[in-house]
Amino acid sequence: MNTVLRTENLNKFFYDPIEFKVLKNIEFEVKKGEFLSMIGKSGSGKSTLLYILSTMDNDYSGSLFIDNELVTGLSKDKMAEIRNEKIGFVFQFHYLLSEFSCLQNVMIPALKLGRLSVKDIEAKAYEKLEILGLKDQALKPASKLSGGQQQRVAIARALINDPIIIMGDEPTGNLDSNNTRLVFDMFQHLTRSYGQTIISVTHDDDFAKKSDRIIEMKDGEIVKY
Amino acid sequence: MNLSSSIAKTYIFSNKKLTAVAVLGVLLGMSVYIFMNSLLVGFDKSSNASIFRNTSHIRVYKDDEMSKSLNQDSFSLSLIINPKVVPTNNTILNPNMILATILKQKDVVAATPQVNTNVFYNKGRLQISGFAIGIKPDEANTMYNIKSFMVEGDFNVLKSNPNAIVIGSGISQKMNLSIGDYLNLTSSKGINRSFKVIGIFKTNNSVTDKTKSYINLAASQQLLKEGNSYITDINVNVRDPEHANKVAQELTKITGYKAEGWKEANETLMATNKMRKMIITFVSLTILLVAGFGIYNILNMTVSQKINDIAILKAIGFKGKDVIYVFVKQAIFIGIVGVIGGVMMATILITILKRVYLGGDIGYFPIDYEPLKFMQGIIIGLVITFFAGYIPAKKAANVDPVAIFRK
Ligand SMILES: Nc1ncnc2c1ncn2[C@@H]1O[C@H](COP(=O)(O)OP(=O)(O)O)[C@@H](O)[C@H]1O
Numbered sequence: 292m293n294t295v296l297r298t299e300n301l302n303k304f305f306y307d308p309i310e311f312k313v314l315k316n317i318e319f320e321v322k323k324g325e326f327l328s329m330i331g332k333s334g335s336g337k338s339t340l341l342y343i344l345s346t347m348d349n350d351y352s353g354s355l356f357i358d359n360e361l362v363t364g365l366s367k368d369k370m371a372e373i374r375n376e377k378i379g380f381v382f383q384f385h386y387l388l389s390e391f392s393c394l395q396n397v398m399i400p401a402l403k404l405g406r407l408s409v410k411d412i413e414a415k416a417y418e419k420l421e422i423l424g425l426k427d428q429a430l431k432p433a434s435k436l437s438g439g440q441q442q443r444v445a446i447a448r449a450l451i452n453d454p455i456i457i458m459g460d461e462p463t464g465n466l467d468s469n470n471t472r473l474v475f476d477m478f479q480h481l482t483r484s485y486g487q488t489i490i491s492v493t494h495d496d497d498f499a500k501k502s503d504r505i506i507e508m509k510d511g512e513i514v515k516y
Numbered sequence: 517m518n519l520s521s522s523i524a525k526t527y528i529f530s531n532k533k534l535t536a537v538a539v540l541g542v543l544l545g546m547s548v549y550i551f552m553n554s555l556l557v558g559f560d561k562s563s564n565a566s567i568f569r570n571t572s573h574i575r576v577y578k579d580d581e582m583s584k585s586l587n588q589d590s591f592s593l594s595l596i597i598n599p600k601v602v603p604t605n606n607t608i609l610n611p612n613m614i615l616a617t618i619l620k621q622k623d624v625v626a627a628t629p630q631v632n633t634n635v636f637y638n639k640g641r642l643q644i645s646g647f648a649i650g651i652k653p654d655e656a657n658t659m660y661n662i663k664s665f666m667v668e669g670d671f672n673v674l675k676s677n678p679n680a681i682v683i684g685s686g687i688s689q690k691m692n693l694s695i696g697d698y699l700n701l702t703s704s705k706g707i708n709r710s711f712k713v714i715g716i717f718k719t720n721n722s723v724t725d726k727t728k729s730y731i732n733l734a735a736s737q738q739l740l741k742e743g744n745s746y747i748t749d750i751n752v753n754v755r756d757p758e759h760a761n762k763v764a765q766e767l768t769k770i771t772g773y774k775a776e777g778w779k780e781a782n783e784t785l786m787a788t789n790k791m792r793k794m795i796i797t798f799v800s801l802t803i804l805l806v807a808g809f810g811i812y813n814i815l816n817m818t819v820s821q822k823i824n825d826i827a828i829l830k831a832i833g834f835k836g837k838d839v840i841y842v843f844v845k846q847a848i849f850i851g852i853v854g855v856i857g858g859v860m861m862a863t864i865l866i867t868i869l870k871r872v873y874l875g876g877d878i879g880y881f882p883i884d885y886e887p888l889k890f891m892q893g894i895i896i897g898l899v900i901t902f903f904a905g906y907i908p909a910k911k912a913a914n915v916d917p918v919a920i921f922r923k
């Protein structure tokens with residue numbers, strides 16, 4: 292199997308309020324179709340690492356390869372394109388555009404990518420919402436949905452461009468066990484059937500154990516993988 | 517519609533009150549700008565129009581000369597001199613040749629000779645002092661458009677009747693003269709002559725109306741006991757009155773006589789106009805700028821309110837410039853709606869004021885639809901809106917999504 296994500300000697304400092312090394316020599320790789328869980332105590336640097344992997348944070352030293360391409364050092368615009376096309380991101384707190392309908396929220400990354408017609412994008416968005424059990428909520432404004440529903444809409448949005456990697460920062464953190472299972476099953480299905488890759492930070496031990504591989508972080512270092 | 521436009525649209529319509537306030541600001545700023553500047557043009561036009569009824573663009577005449585000491589040698593003994601105006605005749609020598617020279621200049625469109633005569637108007641025991649202007653009727657009419665401010669009589673009769681006179685309405689009132697009456701004129705040379713009133717004009721400038729009259733050039737020369745080559749002034753009109761002073765300088769060089777542009781001759785009035793222009797320009801631009809601040813403020817607020825949205829958009833792949841589009845498009849929308857509203861409002865204001873009668877020297881409110889000022893307003897308005905939108909948009913584009921997600 293080939294590698295879709297790889298890091299070399301990642302280091303990151305925070306300087307405010309005091310100089311502090313959050314990430315220490317992070318080196319790991321993720322294979323295509325892998326379902327990876329990242330665990331570790333709060334403050335161990337998981338979110339910080341995930342933001343770097345997702346190309347949103349580029350204030351670090353070391354190298355990041357996505358889809359066998361060196362991403363480190365690319366222009367911000369180029370990274371935005373990579374995020375749009377290759378990465379789906381799910382945040383712990385849903386983060387939808389509240390004035391838009393669920394459907395529109397899901398459609399936006401695809402409209403940005405601009406590969407399909409608006410009609411096809413809409414059909415595809417409906418399809419993703421249906422998988423997450425939200426088809427009947429499609430036209431509601433995002434702000435009218437419950438937290439769990441919003442989180443599932445955010446997952447649908449992360450899937451719309453069929454990204455090669457889906458990253459989640461505690462994507463099930465606010466979901467009940469039913470929804471958590473639903474999300475897990477779907478992630479697993481995506482890796483098995485479509486060869487998509489999942490990197491998910493979680494505090495849910497069950498969730499982690501069922502996944503393909505666990506990386507544990509401690510004080511900015513990977514301690515187990 | 518593309519993505520950034522539809523996002524911009526959603527933001528604009530989800531916050532209707534704010535949008536309306538911003539639009540209203542631009543609308544008011546625009547309409548006041550266009551209105552005030554149209555008014556300014558109107559003021560200038562009306563003041564120029566009243567100047568050009570009496571004054572040509574350039575007046576060429578023989579200036580008084582001061583006497584000079586005969587001895588120019590500075591090494592000789594000290595001289596006591598007493599400079600005085602040299603008592604020469606103030607006629608222009610060889611006026612026909614000079615007229616021809618002037619007319620050859622490329623900026624000159626018309627030139628006509630004129631004789632100014634100080635006179636007394638006599639009727640019975642009543643005597644008013646004033647000045648009779650000797651003119652060539654047709655040429656003078658093209659220059660001053662005298663016919664347009666005639667209130668009685670027919671100006672054309674002046675051509676056929678060497679004893680005809682056109683008098684100001686003030687003279688006609690004071691001396692109770694109407695068309696067909698005879699009026700006696702006494703010149704400074706003591707010549708007495710009767711003229712037949714064939715027309716009355718009214719310039720709305722009461723001093724002019726009470727003192728001025730037009731007679732034939734030949735009649736004025738006779739009043740001064742002079743021959744037909746006696747000319748005191750040559751009046752010149754040029755293509756663009758704004759360039760009159762420059763042309764006047766050239767004419768001075770070419771003819772050797774003093775040539776004075778109308779602006780020079782009306783310096784006080786020009787200074788007033790200039791001041792008015794500065795004030796109105798400053799105030800109207802300030803108002804437009806304030807409208808720009810309104811947009812800036814509101815968009816700045818929108819950027820702060822939508823900072824989460826901006827972070828998400830960047831996380832899902834919006835580039836800096838895509839974010840800029842979202843916010844600049846909002847500003848442009850506000851700007852365009854405001855500008856259209858402002859143009860309509862200004863048009864309405866001008867339409868109403870055009871019909872207001874003020875009387876006196878001015879008549880109707882001196883305002884008109886000035887296309888140039890509309891264009892200027894629209895362009896300045898849109899430029900200001902653009903920048904008022906661009907600055908907050910730039911701020912939005914620089915939002916660091918990670919910093920937002922960590923909060
Ligand atoms: N912007 C920042 N400035 C300074 N320190 C930060 C900043 N963001 C996070 N940290 C610190 O970095 C460490 C790692 O944070 P984080 O990556 O959020 O951990 P995790 O997601 O594993 O809980 C924590 O100690 C946190 O306090």
Ligand SMILES: [Mg+2]
Pocket residue numbers: 337338339460
């Ligand atoms: Mg975290």
